[in-house]
Amino acid sequence: MIKRISHISTLSLVLGLTPVYAAESESFNPAISLILDGRFSAYENETDYELPGFMLGGEAGRGEEGFHLGHNELAISANVDDMFYGKMTAVIADHEGETEVELEEAYIETLALGNGLTVKGGRFFSAIGYLNQQHPHAWDFSDAPLIYRGLFGDQLRDDGLQISWVAPTELYLKLGGEITRGERFPAGGASHGGAGANSLFAKIGGDIGESQAWQVGLSHWQADIENRTSGGHHHDGGAHEIPTYTGDSRISGIDFVWKWAPQGNASERNLKLQGEYFIRDEEGTVVMDDGSVTPESTTYDGEQKGWYLQAVYQFIPRWRVGLRYDRLDSDNRGSDQAVLAEAGLDNEGHTPERLTLMGDYSHSEYSRVRLQYAKDDSYEDTDNILTLQYIMSLGPHGAHQF
Amino acid sequence: MKYTLCLVLIVMGIGLPQIAFSQLNIFACEPEWASLVKELGGDRVLTTSATTAHQDPHRIEARPSLIAKVRRADLLVCSGAELEIGWLPMLQRQAGNRKVLAGQTGYFEAAQWVDRLGIPEKVDRSMGDVHASGNPHVHLDPRRLLQIASALNERLISLDPSNAQYYQSRFADFKHRWQLAMERWQRLAEPLKGMRLVVHHQDWDYLFDWLHIEKVGALEPKPGLPTSAGHLAKLKHTLTEMPASAIVYTHYQNPKAAKRLSQLTGIVAVELPYTVGGGEGVTDLFTLFDETLKRLLKVKS
Incomplete structure (x- = not known):
């Protein structure tokens, strides 16, 4: 094959076929892209956030009040050579008065393995689910669905290796798997010598006529978890206890997205429907780590599940409206119900739900201003949340995935 | 154990023989290139167009169906010059x-093989959706189209040398018919010389370059940005003078x-086909230019 290509390039030289000049602005400079995200949020509730039945971790939370910065990120990407593509994304955020730089993504990806194969290595967003791989600036709402908040701490990303394969078929079919370190939430402890989590995913998709496109995905993730900590519950400000889980964890999910645009021309009007369902099974032990030699503990056999469904409609150029409904449920059992409750794993008969409305205006494809209202019943007291957000993108900005 | 299935599939992927193609599988980004490929490749190629005349080639989504098509393609034929920058790199x-x-x-x-118009000296997002490598809508000048056809013919031959003779004779035939058509169009278009037109987007620069038509304004205040009432008022002012x-x-x-x-102005608005499939009877590149000229001449008369 390679022989054939080089033979061809010699041929084109012989024929004197040289381009007038390269039309592509190929430069050695990597593409540098900056996302600016700022918000103002108003909440009605003053109580600490919790998600009954779920041990929260990662970036999960309801967010800050008043004016604050969102997800400001700097991404640098380029083709390394003819074989590899590389990308790094750094998030710059304030945490308790200190500016922190977090390495959100840093990965390389093969370009030219051929036969539909792609290998990715480094730190990346897992390909499970639909929304997980998208950067927050590409989300249609200013926050993650509740099930992402509950299971993944907003988004699942890890350090490791991903292999995927696109089938040479009429219908789009992509299969893949990941082996990752398993140290970040919702895994923990980097078991198996730092290869403690793995996942499998499949996506199929296609068009229906000229105006509709769809994709359905299936995913499975599992990890052996050693000492995953979470914020837990702070009911009665006693000694500070950190709920710590050890055991196994399996998440299965199904997702779909359907897009419509008249004659496939999305610039005037378009509609996007998407939904995802995840279920997690865990079996192990929860220890309330308070620094003592004999902390409280309980066996834990938990099931948490949830789904969301959302629709976003662009009714005229620049303007979109969206509606999202979230619902969660859990069934957690253990030898000591009181300890489970302290760890935030007792749902107290509550099934978290949330209804979100959003409207946004995009002056160009690089700037967006959004107003969002949520009636949040994800914990005991209903919260009314209003968010005003801007998302701007500077510099060359690569295409988004479907 | 989990990965056995995955592994099996991957091995299958490597092991699958390169599907023995009697035909080259060609993915055209736009209908004009699909049409040109059909002219040059005849029955030795299998062509799909990623977009239709109803879709804005700047704004296409990297849909699953398109990924599946690029996966199986032997050749992509696209405008280039960043026209497809929002979706093609993602597909690839x-x-x-x-x-x-x-x-x-x-x-x-395609744009790589012709002299491009409108290469900006400086590129800045405040200028709108400008292309650093010039205007990519190159197919609307039949002279440039012939240059592109010649380069594409060589490309087909290099990809499928066993059919070299077939491609050569098809190209010779196309070139002959195209040159005759160009002479006819040039005669027909004589009255259009110096005509002044307002455009929606910078789609027509190459057509105007060929026919010596003058572009006097654009409905988009900046390329790629929707028009505004203020901008229309400004245009009206210019057009009264x-x-x-x-x-x-x-x-x-x-x-x-x-x-x-x-x-606002009493100036007639005319829809032009722009590409193959963009109007009734516009089924190939020849009818594309026939129809474009017919509609412009109707305005002139």
Whole structure:
């Protein structure tokens, strides 16, 4: 094959076929892209956030009040050579008065393995689910669905290796798997010598006529978890206890997205429907780590599940409206119900739900201003949340995935 | 254990024999290139167009169906010059098909083979959606189209040398018919010389370059940005001083802006086909130019 290509390039030289000049602005400079995200949020509730039945971790939370910065990120990407593509994304955020730089993504990806194969290595967003791989600036709402908040701490990303394969078929079919370190939430402890989590995913998709496109995905993730900590519950400000889980964890999910645009021309009007369902099974032990030699503990056999469904409609150029409904449920059992409750794993008969409305205006494809209202019943007291957000993108900005 | 299935599939992927093609599988980014490929490749090629005349080639999504098509393609034929920058690189990255990556023989960029108009001296986002490598809508000048056809013919031959003779004779035939058509169009278009037109987007620069038509304004205040009331008022002002013969737009563009300006100024708004499939009877590149000239001449008369 390679022989054939080089033979061809010699041929084109012989024929004197040289381009007038390269039309592509190929430069050695990597593409540098900056996302600016700022918000103002108003909440009605003053109580600490919790998600009954779920041990929260990662970036999960309801967010800050008043004016604050969102997800400001700097991404640098380029083709390394003819074989590899590389990308790094750094998030710059304030945490308790200190500016922190977090390495959100840093990965390389093969370009030219051929036969539909792609290998990715480094730190990346897992390909499970639909929304997980998208950067927050590409989300249609200013926050993650509740099930992402509950299971993944907003988004699942890890350090490791991903292999995927696109089938040479009429219908789009992509299969893949990941082996990752398993140290970040919702895994923990980097078991198996730092290869403690793995996942499998499949996506199929296609068009229906000229105006509709769809994709359905299936995913499975599992990890052996050693000492995953979470914020837990702070009911009665006693000694500070950190709920710590050890055991196994399996998440299965199904997702779909359907897009419509008249004659496939999305610039005037378009509609996007998407939904995802995840279920997690865990079996192990929860220890309330308070620094003592004999902390409280309980066996834990938990099931948490949830789904969301959302629709976003662009009714005229620049303007979109969206509606999202979230619902969660859990069934957690253990030898000591009181300890489970302290760890935030007792749902107290509550099934978290949330209804979100959003409207946004995009002056160009690089700037967006959004107003969002949520009636949040994800914990005991209903919260009314209003968010005003801007998302701007500077510099060359690569295409988004479907 | 978990990965056995995955592994099996991967091995299958490597092991699958390169599907013995009697036909080259060609993915055209736009209908004009699909049409050119059909002219040159005949029954030795299998062509699909990623977009239709109803879709804005700047704004296409990297849909699953397109990834599947790029996965199986032997050759991509696209406008290039960043027209497809919002979606093609994503398709190429997702499809895992090394034959069609930029720089490979399986990626043919039409704009690369012609002199491009409108190469900006400076590129800044405040200027709108400008292309650093110039205006990419190169197919609307039949002289440039012939240059592209010649390069594409060589590309087909290099990809499928066993059919070299077949491609050569098809190209010779196309070139002959095209040159005759060009002579006819040039005669027909004589009255259009110096015509002044308002455009929706910078789609027509190459057509105007060929026919010596003058572009006197654009409905988009900046390339890629929707028009505004303020901008229309400004245009109206310009057009009262120096009138134009027509306002031209194409199917994928909302006709409202053109019609609004037409109401304001009394200048007629005309829809032009822009590409193959963009109007009734526009079934190939020849009828594309026939119909474009017919509609412009109707305005002139």
